[in-house]
Amino acid sequence: MAALTPPATGAVPTAPGPKSVRRRARPRVWRGAVGLIAALYFLGPMVFSVIFTVKVPGEGFTLGSYTGILGADGFWDSLRLTLELAGATIALTLLLLVPAMIAVRLTAPRLRILLEVLCSLPLVVPAVALTAGIGSVLQWGPDDFANTPLFDTFNSIQNPDFPVVLLLAYVLMSLPLAYRTLDAGLRALDLATLVEAARNCGASWPRTVLRVVLPNLRAALLNTAFLTLALVLGEYTVASILGFQPFAVWIVSVGGSNAQLSVAVSVLSLVLTWVLLLLLAAAGRGRSHRSPRTSRGGAATAPVTVTVTVTVQENS
Amino acid sequence: MTTARETAPSTAAGPSSDAAGGAGTALTPTPSGTTTRRRPRSAGWLAVLPLIVFVAVVFGLPAFAIVTKAFKTAPGAPGGVHWTTGNISQSVHGAYLTALWGSVKLSALTAAIGVLLGLPLAHAVVTSRFRALREAVLAASGVLANFGGVPLAFAFVATLGNSGELTRALHLGDHGWSLYSFTGLSVVYLYFLVPLMVLTITPALEGLRTQWREAAQNNGATTRQYWLHVALPILTPSLLGGFVLLFGSAFAAYATAAAIVGSSVPLITLQIANALSGNVLAGQGNVALALSLDMIVIAGVVMALYLPLQRRSARWLH
Numbered sequence: 214m215a216a217l218t219p220p221a222t223g224a225v226p227t228a229p230g231p232k233s234v235r236r237r238a239r240p241r242v243w244r245g246a247v248g249l250i251a252a253l254y255f256l257g258p259m260v261f262s263v264i265f266t267v268k269v270p271g272e273g274f275t276l277g278s279y280t281g282i283l284g285a286d287g288f289w290d291s292l293r294l295t296l297e298l299a300g301a302t303i304a305l306t307l308l309l310l311v312p313a314m315i316a317v318r319l320t321a322p323r324l325r326i327l328l329e330v331l332c333s334l335p336l337v338v339p340a341v342a343l344t345a346g347i348g349s350v351l352q353w354g355p356d357d358f359a360n361t362p363l364f365d366t367f368n369s370i371q372n373p374d375f376p377v378v379l380l381l382a383y384v385l386m387s388l389p390l391a392y393r394t395l396d397a398g399l400r401a402l403d404l405a406t407l408v409e410a411a412r413n414c415g416a417s418w419p420r421t422v423l424r425v426v427l428p429n430l431r432a433a434l435l436n437t438a439f440l441t442l443a444l445v446l447g448e449y450t451v452a453s454i455l456g457f458q459p460f461a462v463w464i465v466s467v468g469g470s471n472a473q474l475s476v477a478v479s480v481l482s483l484v485l486t487w488v489l490l491l492l493l494a495a496a497g498r499g500r501s502h503r504s505p506r507t508s509r510g511g512a513a514t515a516p517v518t519v520t521v522t523v524t525v526q527e528n529s
Numbered sequence: 530m531t532t533a534r535e536t537a538p539s540t541a542a543g544p545s546s547d548a549a550g551g552a553g554t555a556l557t558p559t560p561s562g563t564t565t566r567r568r569p570r571s572a573g574w575l576a577v578l579p580l581i582v583f584v585a586v587v588f589g590l591p592a593f594a595i596v597t598k599a600f601k602t603a604p605g606a607p608g609g610v611h612w613t614t615g616n617i618s619q620s621v622h623g624a625y626l627t628a629l630w631g632s633v634k635l636s637a638l639t640a641a642i643g644v645l646l647g648l649p650l651a652h653a654v655v656t657s658r659f660r661a662l663r664e665a666v667l668a669a670s671g672v673l674a675n676f677g678g679v680p681l682a683f684a685f686v687a688t689l690g691n692s693g694e695l696t697r698a699l700h701l702g703d704h705g706w707s708l709y710s711f712t713g714l715s716v717v718y719l720y721f722l723v724p725l726m727v728l729t730i731t732p733a734l735e736g737l738r739t740q741w742r743e744a745a746q747n748n749g750a751t752t753r754q755y756w757l758h759v760a761l762p763i764l765t766p767s768l769l770g771g772f773v774l775l776f777g778s779a780f781a782a783y784a785t786a787a788a789i790v791g792s793s794v795p796l797i798t799l800q801i802a803n804a805l806s807g808n809v810l811a812g813q814g815n816v817a818l819a820l821s822l823d824m825i826v827i828a829g830v831v832m833a834l835y836l837p838l839q840r841r842s843a844r845w846l847h
Contacts, residue, residue: 243653244653244656244657247649247650247653248650248653251650251723254720255669255673255720255724257688257695258681258684258685258687258688258689258720259684261684261687261688261693261694261695262683262684262687262688264694265687265688265693265694266687268694308579309579309580309583310580312576313576313577313579313580315576316572316573316575316576316577317573317576317577319573320572320573321572321573321574324573324574324577327577328577328580331580331581331584333832334584334588335588336828336832337825337828337829337832338588338591338592338825338828339780339781339783339798339824339825339828340781340783341781341783341798341801341802341821341824342595342801342821342822342824342825342828343591344802344805345591345595345801345817345818345820345821346590346591346592346594346595346818346821347591348805349591349594349595349598349818350590350591350594353594381583381586381587382587384583384587385583385584385587385588388584447678447679447680447784448678449678449679449783449784449787449788450783450784450787450798450802453784453787453802454802454805454806461678461679461784464679464680464683465679465787465788468683468686468788472683472686472687472692475683476683476684476686476687479679479680479682479683479684480680480684482680483672483680483684486672486680487672491668
């Protein structure tokens with residue numbers, strides 16, 4: 214280390230020109246190399262997946278595996294189940310969180326810590342462990358409540374047509390990301406002033422929330438909805454272990470008999486996720502143009518960044 | 530929703546009676562400050578109550594079941610149901626210990642590689658002159674970090690699996706390559722861990738001010754010295770936080786591994802799922818819960834390490 218210092222200190226005063234040029238040119242090459250390698254690694258599997266699905270040995274190019282998706286056994290049922298679950302999850306998550314977060318911000322700032330802890334708890338329990346716990350709670354039905362009215366409750370929340378137990382699990386799993394997204398949205402808003410202004414103008418409380426607060430939270434609400442949708446679309450762990458068959462579980466079960474078909478569905482679901490997140494980014498950017506508050510420090514992308522880090526734990 | 534409506538009128542007392550001072554609102558003019566203050570607080574509680582109930586039931590019951598049943602014998606066991614530490618000790622011995630160790634090894638290795646690869650990539654992105662490229666890479670990272678699970682597994686099966694395109698084109702099988710192994714799984718995990726690292730470290734890299742670099746250069750520091758003595762010490766909490774977060778993600782991952790390797794690589798998540806679905810021995814359900822408890826403890830430690838690190842690194846972002 215000590216040996217390095219003298220030449221460097223000597224070089225700067227004598228030849229500042231060439232030195233700075235070299236310093237700038239080298240990172241550019243290095244940056245390009247890093248980018249190229251990353252692009253190869255990250256685009257490779259997608260490109261090869263597409264090739265895999267359109268190339269049938271001996272037949273050449275075909276789109277059969279994509280057209281085959283629509284007629285595949287169980288495709289529509291699993292897709293319907295997943296979309297219903299996603300819709301219900303988004304609705305229940307927002308209903309639980311939005312009133313709580315608004316009220317806490319306006320009236321009881323001390324409860325924020327409680328709220329944050331409640332919403333971060335699911336992070337400590339990995340999806341597999343949560344499923345194990347849910348499974349053993351569901352065992353109480355036949356074991357301990359067999360002759361009580363509760364038994365029917367246990368049965369009805371496991372109805373394969375619409376498993377409420379999955380809905381509850383998904384809402385719990387989406388709490389951390391939903392909380393952070395909404396919190397980022399609320400942070401960019403001067404809620405107290407906004408509400409005060411609306412109330413002073415004579416707006417009733419429901420009107421204030423529906424016409425003033427929620428429209429201002431539009432981007433955060435959309436973010437939450439999209440990310441929750443992505444979570445439910447990709448969720449495999451809970452559903453597969455509890456024995457239900459939404460979309461992701463269906464893909465795997467199809468993969469056993471028809472690898473091409475399941476890869477094709479995977480490609481489609483990736484494209485769908487991609488489109489959703491692009492929409493999300495666009496919504497965030499649209500917001501940042503209108504209010505200077507969010508554009509500071511790239512806050513428009515921040516909600517996506519923060520929440521994405523959370524989802525992975527649940528989904529993969 | 531009903532709670533929101535109920536809370537709404539009472540919260541009105543605070544701001545509007547102070548600011549508007551009876552400007553036509555239908556509120557009863559209560560001059561005393563005590564009532565206006567007590568009401569909003571109960572409103573906050575009322576609005577949070579549904580969430581508390583929800584978490585207590587949906588999170589509390591399973592957690593309670595895990596903790597109690599992990600310390601009880603299985604219903605069919607000789608001698609009836611009684612308290613025991615047998616499940617826990619079984620969960621850290623034999624095949625289960627191998628699985629636990631396998632998970633820790635895989636998570637630590639992939640998290641370390643993820644940090645090492647994510648940092649230069651994020652740096653290249655952050656220092657890029659093209660704003661569009663930066664945004665595109667960050668958006669792509671968001672997608673890829675979310676791309677875990679089943680679709681990721683199938684993309685890699687199609688690329689590097691036994692009959693994958695790349696495997697056949699390059700005859701990788703002849704060179705001993707197998708996707709369904711520890712190495713193969715590591716390659717797949719990096720696919721969502723590296724983008725996750727890019728997302729985590731980018732704010733910290735953006736917090737590195739150019740003035741610091743210029744100051745270092747003006748004082749005669751080489752690039753190497755700048756990184757060693759200025760940038761890396763500042764980034765260390767973020768890097769450690771990133772490592773811990775990546776470790777947690779890899780440790781909790783189940784879908785990817787389940788869809789790719791089945792059970793040829795011993796991982797704790799796969800073992801829990803196997804024990805739950807009765808694929809191994811009957812009566813292993815409580816051992817699965819003990820394993821879950823092991824996982825929760827490790828995940829808890831991970832979060833306990835991550836949160837202070839995140840707070841520490843957040844200090845430089847302003």
